[in-house]
Amino acid sequence: MQILIAPYAGFCFGVKKAINEGENLINNGQGPLASLGPLIHNPQEVSRLKNLGIISRENLNDIIENKVLIRTHGIAPDVYNELRKNKLEIIDCTCPYVKKVQQVAYEYANKGYTILILGNKEHPEVQGILGWSMGKGIAFRNLEELSNLNLKNEKLCLVAQTTENPDIFKEVSRFLEVKFTHLVVFNTICSATLQRQRSALELASKVDLMIVVGGLNSANTQKLALLCHETGTLTKHIETAEDLQNDWFYDIDSVGVTAGASTPDWIIEEVVRTMEEMKNNEEMQGAGKGTEMEKQLEQDMSKIEDIKPGDILTGKVVQINTDEVLVDVGGKSEGIISVNELSYRKINDPNELVEVGDDIQVLVLKVENSEGNMILSKRRADQEEALNKLETAFNEGAIIEAEVVEVVKGGILVDVGMRGFVPASLVDRGYVEDLEQFIGQKLRLKVIEFDRKARKAVLSRKAVLDEELEAKREKIWQEIAEGQTRKGVVQRITDFGAFVDLGGVDGLLHVSEMGWGRVSHPRDVVSEGDEIEVYVLGVDKENERISLGLKQLIPSPWEVAAEKYHVGSTIKGKVVRIAPFGAFVEVEPGIDALVHISQLSWDRVEKPEDVLSIGQEVEAKVLDIDSKNKRMSLSIKEVTSKPVKEKKEPEKPPVQIPNEPSGVTIGDVVGDIFNGIKDKEKD
Ligand code: SF4
Structure with missing residues (x-):
């Protein structure tokens, strides 16, 4: 078994600095000191420090020492005041990263900003930041909590607890950027945390088992364990080497070790040393070869002939207790399956999984324990069976069905008798925003990567969908012909027409073929997602083009004109x-x-x-x-009415005007006419 240690594990710079400072004071005879709350979240280290003379005090009033050491998480301004009032000498070991968050909160609170703190409001670091926010701070855990806050159009300042998850921080800052204009964002997540998280993730993807070492109440260790678990690799969070259990290492080839930022090196070293000893003794193999245990087992086996560790037997469930299930495998006494060996899935009650009288497959872990019972595992028997099925499916390219049990970072986990991983990009043919929707669903999947030794299977639903689509496409190209009427779904609309999915193959419905009348834009007739019937106008198999019509399916107005x-x-x-x-x-x-x-x-x-x-x-x-x-x-x-032609008046003969050379001027003639009129008037 190979043991690999994450390159970034254990004490961060902030914690190292605080411990060194405390130890130096003690070494210089300035002890004992009090620390307000445990100096770090690691009980073993806290107890070592206590022995040195650095005593953790939960409350200010409990402090009997003259000096008080402020831990890396920092404290609120009013706590500083209280300490000063009590005339205590303050040794401030607030981590510089935490100090920076406090400063930002203080500065922006004074500028009238509401301070939004992504973090756990119960955590001392967040409580300190809230204090520096001068009553204008709000702590929240995730996007859901943030969206429930009644934020108006106010000035907002976003910061994070130093150990927060960067992805959640990104998510919440994106959310706020879209909704609020007066926003300042400070990514205050500590690089030590990120380094530890990244190197743990990298290691977890390479090994069969991850051991995460650190205080069970340490936020950054808990997050490391969660991240490792989300990769799909079996993960155990322990505080010390004493928590290691032999049966975790059964059939495990490689183990990764990481540790939270508050875990001292001596604890990590002890864990690694213990695992190496276990490896040397080969106890972790359940029944190693050539070991004392093997010899003992061999003797036991003589009592129960032919049965050996690793064998898979069929047994009958005879009793179900809260923490174990008893199975009759035909021996002198019942075999025991502890609750964590029932399934790789977390179960609260064995009754969820088995009933008395069920015949089940079990793998023998130990032929006989000190009480003479066989130690069995259903989980591992199921895993063996699952591995066989997966291997066959992988080799044959067969499709298997599996239920989605969990959404993890980068994809989903499916129950294939063991954990199977489906990367997010292979869940569907396109991008899936919300993977949670698949929880509980049974998916049809193909095994695209299989490693029996590492017990790993990567599956793809996309491969199944692609294959099905290809089969449909082929069928359509074989069957489609001009003159057919087909059903389709409008996929995409352009200015010149709409692309209609005929079940894997798209055809073009040109705007000119949409109606007998003039269609100004395809959107006037169809919308994306519409299910419509179309007429196949033409099929060009060589260039994979299909032209469609809609108007051909409705009578032409000329037919009844x-x-x-x-x-x-x-x-x-x-x-x-x-x-x-x-x-x-x-x-x-x-x-x-x-x-x-x-x-x-x-x-x-x-x-x-x-x-x-x-x-x-x-x-x-x-x-x-x-x-x-x-x-x-x-x-x-x-x-319109035809215009009537006007009757023409007969033309009057023109007035004869004698020529001037006769001695009469035109003036004379006009004068004569004028006089003639006058004479007439006189009469
Ligand atoms: S994890 Fe980061 S912020 Fe916290 S004490 Fe260590 S260095 Fe400082």
């Missing part, structure tokens, strides 16, 4: 096009009739646009209908 419109009747329409020889009038969608230039007016018309314009409503008389050739001719002038 002759019944609707009669020669001599008057219709109304709209001018839709003008040509040098006349104008086209839309009588109804799909029927454009021609008004010849000679039929526009009783007067002579030079150009149709002199008397008509596009869009103009007109009345016209039907002159002719030719449904076969889709032609209709109209006359506008026929619905």
